[in-house]
Amino acid sequence: MKIPPFYISSRGHSATTWLTTSLSKHPEIVCFHGTRSIPPKSSGTVPDMSPEQFIDGLITCSESSHGKVFGAAHGFYGISCKKAVEERGGKFTAIIRQPIKRIHSCFIHAHKKEIIPKDHEDYNNATSIGIYKYISDHNLDKVKSRRNKQGELMISGVENIFYHYCKSFIYFDLICIQEAGKEFNFKMEDLVTSKQEFERLFRYITQDKIKCDQSYIDSVNLKEKINTHTKNEPPEDIYNSWPASFKYLFHKAVMDNGMDSVYRTYEDMGYTVPEKSLNDFTINNMSINDL
Known part of the structure; x- marks a missing residue:
């Protein structure tokens, strides 16, 4: 079953790394972090892709992996990635924090x-x-x-x-809430402490088309990992x-x-x-x- 890509706009360091690692623990998901290129490389080491090129790259990765869902979480593109991912049938969301x-x-x-x-x-x-x-x-x-x-x-x-x-x-938070809506601005404090909230994010970005069973949720280390x-x-x-x-x-x-x-x-x-x-x-x- 073909599932479109997702993009999570999240500005941060270790908290966003925790999120991408947790999502990628699922056998049917690959979530990149810290890149604007496909294949992923550190930003600035190669010419950065446009949002459209990047999302198309995620789709190509998915097609080459026999159906895995590909996405990314970072603040590089911010709200500029919303249109690109949604036009291709995917989901955009953002992470907010105190x-x-x-x-x-x-x-x-x-x-x-x-x-x-x-x-x-x-x-x-x-x-x-x-x-x-x-x-x-x-x-x-x-x-x-x-x-x-x-x-x-x-x-x-x-x-x-x-x-x-x-x-x-502050601008990042305001524009993401205005454009994506309060419901789809997930609070990092909730994601790292609530299995229910983490599952809600998971089901949203995968459009509820991938099994999110209890064993996977239990494998995600929720110990208030906001930063290290x-x-x-x-x-x-x-x-x-x-x-x-x-x-x-x-x-x-x-x-x-x-x-x-x-x-x-x-x-x-x-x-x-x-x-x-x-x-x-x-x-x-x-x-x-x-x-």
Whole structure:
């Protein structure tokens, strides 16, 4: 029985790896991760395919494997893959996660080595929120020194990276919920703790045409595997650990994505985000005062 491909738009690192590995445990499914090429190679090592070419490649893989269902999970294509996969009869869905925790996890996973020298005594002790103390202690968040002639805030270095994560991840969540609908934006926190929710995702992407028996579900290791490189800090603790400039940049990203829409969307998904405006910051030529 021929089953069209699927695409799961999920921005993250170890959590998305866990998802693709879990899906690929099923003998009739192959789920790629971290690629925009067929056959899969690391993104950037070969010319990246368009969404249409990539989905066509998944179909070719399926035809060559005598009927296995092929799909992929990553944030590379995002919502741009929805049309391509649905026009070919497949399913598109997205994974959402508590935004502060996702920003935090992806930021330190990708940039810890750039921020803390590996031979520094804090390197192994700063795997999670301790990294922000290092940033503050070593003056890596000096936004006050980066202004243009008009006195407008200029971003560079570590702050620029952090702001990019905030703005792009919030936009990613908003557009996926708007385009795919709340029902088909699966919460990672639920997938890693609920067999029922994992099965719901499985049945949706396979269009309920593949047997999802109890032995397979039991083989999926549901132990809150949201990530392996951070501790399980509450989002409030993560937010409070951020340097003042990071808090400012997070709220600037909220504002840039439409403040009311951001708060409403996350609240509707069951997430709490601190409701601050840029007016809650005191910014002058000397400093950004903490909240």
